[in-house]
Amino acid sequence: MVLINCLGKSILSLLCLCLISSCHKSIPDKIDAFINNNHLFSKSDTCIINLSDVLNIEYDTMYLFNSVIPLSGLNDIIGRESSEDTYNQLAFIDSEDIYVYFKKNEKIVLEDRFSKKSHLEFNLDSFKKQYKTTLFDGDSIEVFGYYSSNNKFRVINLKDYSILLGN
Numbered sequence: 820m821v822l823i824n825c826l827g828k829s830i831l832s833l834l835c836l837c838l839i840s841s842c843h844k845s846i847p848d849k850i851d852a853f854i855n856n857n858h859l860f861s862k863s864d865t866c867i868i869n870l871s872d873v874l875n876i877e878y879d880t881m882y883l884f885n886s887v888i889p890l891s892g893l894n895d896i897i898g899r900e901s902s903e904d905t906y907n908q909l910a911f912i913d914s915e916d917i918y919v920y921f922k923k924n925e926k927i928v929l930e931d932r933f934s935k936k937s938h939l940e941f942n943l944d945s946f947k948k949q950y951k952t953t954l955f956d957g958d959s960i961e962v963f964g965y966y967s968s969n970n971k972f973r974v975i976n977l978k979d980y981s982i983l984l985g986n
Contacts, residue, residue: 836919840879846919846931847939850982854974855895864976876928883946883965884910885917885935892953892962906954918943925970941965942985945972 844852853859853873859866861907871877882897893910897920911918915936921929933939946965953962967986975983 829905834965845933845937846874847933847937847982850861850984854982855970860976866974867969867971868974870972874921874929876923877969878923878928879968880922881967882920882922883917883939883943883967884919885965887911887914888964889953889955889960891955891958892951892960893964895951895953896949896962896964896966897922898929899927909957913950915921938981940977940981940983941985945969945985947969 850868853868854866861869873939884893888910889906890908890910891901891906893899901938911932914946915934916932917930917935917937919930920927943965946967948963950961950963951960954960969986971986972984973986975985977983
């Protein structure tokens with residue numbers, strides 16, 4: 820009987836964990852849902868969205884990283900404190916992912932990561948580059964990330980079932 824109770828609790832815990840993790844939608848999925856729910860591509864292959872409305876957050880700056888970067892450099896760019904132990908760490912090691920951070924009043928309000936192979940592409944010409952010099956493995960190196968203070972973006976429905984986000 821004790822074994823059945825423990826097994827039942829384990830299954831219930833696993834089920835709750837699965838339900839909670841399935842509630843997280845990536846940014847590309849949220850943009851897709853918003854466009855589809857509002858029929859924004861019904862008359863044209865181009866629309867304007869307010870990313871604050873789509874993501875249901877208020878933000879003043881969005882940061883985008885699409886390559887491997889030292890954690891100290893990422894922290895410098897997004898304005899997060901770095902400790903000495905971050906100077907030899909990579910912020911992320913998967914160069915196939917895009918990392919996005921949203922800040923409001925100097926606080927991170929949302930961060931997300933999704934594959935570069937997702938159907939969402941960024942027009943990086945619509946973003947500004949921010950460069951910082953940081954230490955990594957004892958050397959001084961220059962790193963960069965992209966940022967935008969704009970909440971409104973043009974979305975283009977591309978022929979290969981992907982969408983392009985930019986200004």
